[in-house]
Every structure is written in C-alpha cells, then in structure tokens.
Amino acid sequence: MPEPVQQEMERLLTDAFSPTSLQVINDSAKHSGHSGDDGSGESHFTVVIEAPVFADKSRLERQRMVNAALGDIPGDRVHALAIQASAPTP
Structure with missing residues (x-):
C-alpha cells in the first residue's frame, strides 16, 4: 500500500531540511466538491x-526550495499547496 501523501511530504521535508518545526496540514475536507478535489x-x-536553511532566503526562494524537495507532489499529485516557510528567530 502506498504511503499517504501527508506522511510522504513530512518525510521528504524532514529529510531535506531537518526542520525545527514542521506541520503538514491536510485541508482537503474544506475543498470537498470544489475544483481540484479528486475525491x-x-x-x-x-x-x-x-x-535554519531558510535564513537569508526570500519568500520565493523558500517556496521554490520546498516545492523542489517535494518533487512531483505539488501540481501533479496535490492540487493546491500553501507554503509558510521561515527561519528560526534568534
């Protein structure tokens, strides 16, 4: 049985960034029946x-880094992905 997308995203992001904090929130229920809902x-x-790797990176750079780490998930296997990426504050 394939790994659920949420768990796969958590694993990929943890491996890529060693985050100090990570939440992957499934918002699909809010979009049930809307465009992009595949059931x-x-x-x-x-x-x-x-x-820490996001320090000194622009918002766009951070989003590109997250999307790259997730491979084919955004846009192919997931219809919509909101990203809030930040560096720890000292």
Missing part, C-alpha cells in the same frame, strides 16, 4: 515549516 482526501495541503 482522494489528499488534494489540498498547507505546509508550515521552520528551518
């Missing part, structure tokens, strides 16, 4: 991630 219950997610 899988895994179509819409929010990622809230904090990692």
Whole structure:
C-alpha cells in the first residue's frame, strides 16, 4: 500500500531540511466538491515549516526550495499547496 501523501511530504521535508518545526496540514475536507478535489482526501495541503536553511532566503526562494524537495507532489499529485516557510528567530 502506498504511503499517504501527508506522511510522504513530512518525510521528504524532514529529510531535506531537518526542520525545527514542521506541520503538514491536510485541508482537503474544506475543498470537498470544489475544483481540484479528486475525491482522494489528499488534494489540498498547507505546509508550515521552520528551518535554519531558510535564513537569508526570500519568500520565493523558500517556496521554490520546498516545492523542489517535494518533487512531483505539488501540481501533479496535490492540487493546491500553501507554503509558510521561515527561519528560526534568534
């Protein structure tokens, strides 16, 4: 049985960034019946991630890093992905 998308995203992000904080929130139920809802219950997610590697990176750079770490998940296997990426505050 394949790994649930939420767990796969958590694993990929943890491996890529060693975050100090990570939440992968499944928002799919809020979008049931809307465009992009494929009925899988895994179509819409929010990622809230904090990692030292994001220091001195722009918001766009951080989002690109997260998308790259997730491979084919955004846009292919997941319809919508909101990303809140930050560096820890000293």
